Amino acid sequence: MFETIKCIELQKNQVIKDIKNATVNEKFRGLSKIHSEKCTNCNECKNICPTNAIIGIGEDLSIDLGKCIFCGECERVCTSDVIKFSNFHKLGSTLREGLITKGELDPIKSTEFIKKTFGRSFKLRQVSAGGCNSCEMELGACSNANFDMGRFGIEFVASPRHADGIVITGPITKNMAKALEDTYQAISEPKIIILVGACAISGGIFQNSEELNREFLEKHKVDLYISGCPAHPLTIINAILDFLGR
Amino acid sequence: MYLEIKNNQTVNKADIPIDSFKNIKKDLDFKKMRVVQFFVNPENGKNRLYCVFTGNESTKRLFVVSCYVENSFESITPINLALHLFEREIYENFEIKPIGHPWIKPVRKQDNYEFLKSDDMQTHEVAVGPVHAGIIESGHFRFLCNSERINHLEVQLGYQHRGAEKMLKIAPSIQLAESICGDSTIAYALTFAHAIESLSNIKVDKKSEIIRLIALELERIAIHIGDLGGIAEDIAYKIGSAVFGVTRTLVINTMQEICGNRFGKGLIKIDGVNFDIDTKIGEKILSMLDEVQKRVDKMMKAMNNNTSVLSRLEKTAIVSIKHAKEIGMVGMAARACNVKIDARKFDDENFEILTTGGGDVHSRFYIRYVEIKQSKKIIENLLEKLEGEINLERQFVNLAPNSFVTSITESWRGELAHTVITDEKGNIETYKIKDPSFNNWLGLAIANRNGQISNFPVCNKSFNLSYCGFDL
Ligand code: SF4
Ligand code: SF4
Secondary structure (H helix, E strand, O other): OHHHHHHHHHHOOOOOOOOOOOOOOOOOOOOEEEOHHHOOOOOHHHHHOOOOOEEOOHHHOEEEOOOOOOOOHHHHHOOOOOEEEOOOOOOEEOOOHHHEEOOOOOOOOOOHHHHHHHOOOEEEEEEEOOOOOHHHHHHHHOOOOOOOHHHHOEEEOOOHHHOOEEEEEOOOEHHHHHHHHHHHHOOOOOOEEEEEOHHHHHOHHHOOOOOEOOHHHHHOOOOEEEOOOOOOHHHHHHHHHHHOOO | OOEEEOOOOOEEHHHOOEOOHHHHHHHOOOOOEEEEEEEEEEEOOEEEEEEEEEEOOOOOOEEEEEEEEOOEEEOOOOOOHHHHHHHHHHHHHHOOEEEOOOOOOOOOOOOOOOOOOOOOOOEEEEEEOOOOOOOOOOOEEEEEEEOOEEEEEEEEOOOOOOOHHHHHHHOOOHHHHHOOOHHHHHHHHHHHHHHHHHHOOOOOOHHHHHHHHHHHHHHHHHHHHHHHHHHHHHOOOHHHHHHHHHHHHHHHHHHHHHHOOOOOOOOEEOOEEOOOOOHHHHHHHHHHHHHHHHHHHHHHHHHHOOHHHHHHHOOOOOOOHHHHHHOOOOHHHHHOOOOOOOOHHHHOOOOOOOOOOOOOHHHHHHHHHHHHHHHHHHHHHHHHHOOOOOOOOOOOOOOOOOEEEEEEEEOOOOEEEEEEEEOOOOOEEEEEEEOHHHHHHHHHHHHOOOOEHHHHHHHHHHHOOOOHHHHO
């Protein structure tokens, strides 16, 4: 008993108090800055990118953070220092096009309706549709004693019947397509769809797989995209807080 | 007739003996040998079956043999249960039938899956998944229960199937390899890199190889701590799950300090690593490990002295040593049954394999603690050997034609094997992955027999097997 009580001290004071202003280690690859004026049109970055995330060349060069898996290969291969990753971690958007960046992202805007309906309590059901377990573990970490997303009233629940929305990870495999749709249908209206990770947003590294069935995303409107491979817990929590207008 | 090979050694396809199936079958008695890979590679219009195997315990010897098969072969499963999934996989991929296989069912395909049924009026079915209650990957469990007691558990997988082997064959990349099973990022990337490097005769500088091994052990420590927390969570011992949860954060944040990603994505490249560990980071790793050890020690002591914790873990969901050997379990779960199997032995003859006996949830709980301590020591030794510079230059990857290589890594779960075969042009003909979960899922099913269904979550967590590593 006393030993257990002594252990409480091990856990104390590790919570990140100011989630909004917390920063991630400087080595973290987050938002990429692009100095397109230096680009020599050599196409090296495009050739090496494993997910076709680089769009345009020269002046128009931009990165699609819905596809990018933040491997850093483009930065390493570029001899003209065009692409530079920063540790800025707030990578989310309510629009798919909003993830295509030349170095900046528009902040996520909430609506009165979302704020009023979900602002104080937001329960989510997670479905892994072919995810590699990294995105899943980071979503799990959101609720641990460091990040403690629960304090904002945002929680993952066991049943879709208790949920206000669905969080999808993974490229959506053929074998998971039906289970995903069923889970979504079991949630009552109004409901939110959040995609976490490059896989979910665009297929990511698995975009050319023959075993995917992404019909779900054609049928339903996605409300929030959160980038990463995997998405960092601070990225996830901040995106959801912004989305809720908190 | 077989060829002895070394881990990560490239051999010519033509040098691999072609024996008769009968002879191979004779050699695969589970009492003598353990199968690492068993798959078919179509070559020149014929189906060549390759089998990589090793001695039973604490061995560093590895052998390969092959034979041609037509539309069917005589199933080996009846004399070596460990082969049951390998044979089913061959049937699923090539429609080559293992005749006499007691349990032919789909491995990853979903259609026409038939679960075992019971006519007994007292027995009811419980279906769990593919979407689970927590934030975990997708898979299906079907229980046949007599009130609270599990008579039988069947695990049906394939939901996470993305066709990774096929993708690796067409467009191999380290980024793809490390995304197949994200909780074993380093192990997958390392195994892929070792195989490709061996095939293209690329030598990795010493420092890079040490950094890779440090990362591998860090991954083991991180996941093991997370699992200790998971087990605590599943028996509603909340303080344990909270403390282990934040302790794991220390480890993965250090990984992020090394390479910018908490899971180590982007660290390993073909021919080395992308990020150095300098003295500053080295010292940080050391002090982090000391802190982690201190906390884990304290928490483990509290849990191990708590009778209500022990009553949930001890004698729960037992796999006997006999069963573990019979079904060919590997890795940490096997070592928890006192089976001495560890792939780190392939590379280092003096490697000490640690085991905890018992085969119950507590053994699988405790083996993690033992291995965390062991990995800490390994890292400390490796850090002392760090010197010089890493090589950031990229070498040209040019795979040797008509070759065969098997790379094996001890991931935190156990023996992870990648076998790569190239054609006459040096393109990849087959990329075959065997995740440790492939061996161990049956272990989970056996552990739960006659157990309480309410114990299933903690038992499942104590194995923590991979869905996407299995489904590929
Ligand atoms: S960091 Fe992103 S854009 Fe750059 S190569 Fe990797 S996936 Fe492509
Ligand atoms: S986005 Fe990356 S981390 Fe997330 S599931 Fe896909 S491969 Fe895994």
